Amino acid sequence: MIKNRKYYIPAIFIVVGIIFLIKLFSIQVMDSRYKLAAENNVxxxxxxxxxxxxxxxxxxxxxxxxxxxxxxxxxxxxxxxxxxxxxxxxxxxxxxxxxxxxxxxxxxxxxxxxxxxxxxxxxxxxxxxxxxxxxxxxxxxxxxxxxxxxxVLANGLGYIGEVSKRQLERDTSNYYKSGDYIGISGMEAAYEKELRGxxxxxxxxxxxxxxxxxxxxxxxxxxxxxxxxxxISSIDLDLQKYAEYLMKDKVGSIVAIEPSTGEVLALVSSPSYDPNQLSGRKYSSNFTQLNQDSLKPLFNRPIMATYRPGSVFKLVQSLIALQEGVITPATRVVCNRGIINCHGAHTNADLHDAIKFSCNPYFYSTFRRIINQGKDPKMNVDSRIGLKTWDEYLYKLGFGRKLGVDIPNEQKGLVPEPSYYNRYYGEGGWNFYTIYSLSIGEGELLTTPLQVANLAAILANRGYFIRPHLVKGIDTPDSYLKLDYNREDTGINPEHFNTVVNAMAEIVNGTARVAKVDDITICGKTGTVQNKNSYDHSAFMSFAPKENPKIALSVYVENAGWGGGVAAAISGLLIEKYIKGEVSENRAWVENYVMTKAYLKNL
Known part of the structure; x- marks a missing residue:
């Protein structure tokens, strides 16, 4: 063994040398990482x-x-x-x-x-x-x-921010890197792939x-x-600016739609914020401030806020009842205020006058006819069948579901189904008399301002709508891609809209005359939305002109009371601005009336 040591030691050195040579060859020739690391120094x-x-x-x-x-x-x-x-x-x-x-x-x-x-x-x-x-x-x-x-349009446009660690982990395309910016809300988020480049x-x-x-x-x-x-958005910038101006010192929303296309002309959430606040180095501090604001300027009210629709929903009851054949335009109902309270001077209205005067007993009776059609001898079973039918109509009319507007965080509201009442009262423990508040748009029913504006578009179109959207098309270096949206039919015959639309035109000539504009026939419906926490909300739904409509609107002003007041006034001003291009001097008093109203103190 001792004799062989003189061979082992040189052999070890040779083996080690070979290993170093192989490693050196690997580093310099086979593995480019080290070459690149060296190059990164320069x-x-x-x-x-x-x-x-x-x-x-x-x-x-x-x-x-x-x-x-x-x-x-x-x-x-x-x-x-x-x-x-x-x-x-x-x-x-x-x-x-x-x-x-x-x-x-x-x-x-x-x-x-x-x-x-x-x-x-x-x-x-x-x-x-x-x-x-x-x-x-x-x-x-x-x-x-x-x-x-x-x-303007802060809540519709949305904002961009630095991509988060969580977003990086979810990015299966591996496009984003730390420090990149990404659309967080609004159009910026919905169309991120088109916008980012x-x-x-x-x-x-x-x-x-x-x-x-x-x-x-x-x-x-x-x-x-x-x-x-x-x-290329559908927004009319001049109309958007004017709508935001009218909502100064108010809480609520405005949604304006072109009925024939579903294009959103204006989307106002008030109070809002200057979108420049969430752009730039002060993004984080400004976001924290806005997020902590008690008036919730980051909350996109047109698509996220839910309200009881109030009397606006009487138009829906009319259309369903006509389609179901449980009433006709000539059907009269005595205004029995012992059953449910009412307002206005009328006693035995037909459908036209019931809409015009917003008769509560008439729509109590109409809703009962929809819900209880005698399809089962047991009232609770019959009510369950009727409510299910009513729910199906509401879904087709765009309620109780997301309409699919092209910005995130849309809410679907609430349309109570039989299962909803079964949970609270037990199956068979409820009937029409448990749910009759739905007849006048109250009770458990909740809708978004977007859904109500879409209803105005349905009325304007006499029975159909195009999905509301804020972007018309995408302009690429090579071409313009127009975005197409399918038409949705409500299943209600166009003829049933005549009585409803005619009555809406008379409302603007009567109780909502503050919305009236010369040379434009406006169809509208007031809504005073009950609010148990404070003052009622003022709501107004409208479209114009009566024939070949160009604009459909919903206006909600929280804590402002009667719908024929400030909400109707704002609607008339916006319709005049959009169709005529300006507000006439003889209606300057209406604008002054709107601008002197501030309801923040009512919150």
Missing amino acids: INKVIEYPYRGLIYDRNNKIIVHNTPTYDIMVVPKEVQVGDTAKFCSLFDITREEFENKVAAAKKYSYIKQSLFFPQLSNREFASIQDKLIEYKGFYPVARTVRNYPDS KRGVKYKLVNVRGIEKGSFNDGRFDTASVPGNNL
């Missing part, structure tokens, strides 16, 4: 972010555009900061903030870029650009932020001081960014 990979698509109104007026900014990115492995206090002064941050930001970047990746300081303006970046090159590991990246020249990348040679020396390999590995597509 090559700066710069992400080129695309311009996010713009958003226009229906008349090609700009609603959203982009403003250039600079993000400062950090690669923790490369960070060399001699004088930390001097570096922090560039960004007006504390040493603790600096350490937290670098620690967060290390947690994400030690060798990849991540966001250190966001959205410096051109002026701010120019003031630190020459000084920044003294600190290794920090790189400026050109970006853009959203800008809103008219500061495609990022590019450039490889730039830099010296030891971080100064650019040109493209790497003549730009052979560079890829250009692709701008996002533009959206």
